[in-house]
Amino acid sequence: MSSTQLSRKEQIDQVATSLFKSRGFAATTMRDLALELGIEAGSLYSHIKSKEDILQRVCFKMADEFNAAFDEVKNKDVPAGEKLRLAVAAHVRVLTKNPPAAGVFLNEWRHLSEPSLSKFHDMRFQYEESLREIVREGIASGEFKVTDEKFVVLTLLSSLNWLHMWYKPEGKMSPDDIAEFLSNLLLNGLKNF
Amino acid sequence: MSSTQLSRKEQIDQVATSLFKSRGFAATTMRDLALELGIEAGSLYSHIKSKEDILQRVCFKMADEFNAAFDEVKNKDVPAGEKLRLAVAAHVRVLTKNPPAAGVFLNEWRHLSEPSLSKFHDMRFQYEESLREIVREGIASGEFKVTDEKFVVLTLLSSLNWLHMWYKPEGKMSPDDIAEFLSNLLLNGLKNF
DNA sequence: TAAATTTGCTAACGGCCGTTCGCATTAGTA
């Protein structure tokens, strides 16, 4: 039993999100979605504008959450290594709070049409750029021995963004445990973990 | 101009692969595919059995390549760290040899239907298990300081399997450069790179 | 109570989907 009351529209978004994640946006039909909600397909349109309408809401809501979480880290005056830890923790927290939405955000955004698609691209680039800036700080101060910040951030995000594929809230690792593990692995490596 | 002659069927597989990768399997129509090849949709069926037929060939061909590359590493008598380096290099080599096929292998396999889907799952599990075995060796010998080999392999594969998203053959890093970078990052971390 | 909003149904629309069929044309082979 849920503690907060969801509007019908929010229910639709939520159920659609888990279908989009497990079957993909293109392979999910409005009739599937309606069936899952126990209503007819046509009835959905009393609440939503279109199928892509749902996708847009999910994608941009998640984007906002990532940005909000990162904004709290961005301007802290701590060493780069520590800042990276905080950024990883923030990212993991968003990712694990709603794994289906995270999955849609990460894998289904390409089904957005213009101009949403371009807007999404821009937001994503900005986010990645902020992470690169942290790594550049660490390189400049000598804290990080690596030289290619682009590659590092790509690798970092790759490991983070696979999380939603296997993370289960009932598992034995909490989001913070996961964040700590990933930070240690990235910063110290297998041999110095 | 290509050096080896492709049969029509191979051409179809190749063009389909890049469409499946860029648009997704479900969002790619046979008419799209035919258009790209300059023929009519119905004509495709002189060469292939069905749409999923193509997906199966691509997925299992890639699976075979990963297994073949890994088999050359598996039983080498070298320290775990070195073996992991070799495994990473082998994986990267397969991944970069044909990025579109790699993308389909990694993201579109879920559109396989039974019994192909189960077979695919099994092969994948076996592959991952072999990697975990290497990490376990490293932990047992004290070479690796980490404790959770499952998590390590998940993270490793995550970073590797994002590669096809940004790798461009004409870029300045060769597959072996990439493999070396990733191995160093994983083994030594940002701080000791 | 009356009005307004929310929620849902049934039926249908135009269109696109994967696939099949029968028939041609071309290229390779003996």
Add this chain to the structure above:
DNA sequence: TACTAATGCGAACGGCCGTTAGCAAATTTA
């Protein structure tokens, strides 16, 4: 030359797709 295989066309099939329209209950608000 005649046979065979490879290749392709055009039309059509049954079916599913997202979406719309008109209408009816139910629920909330005033």
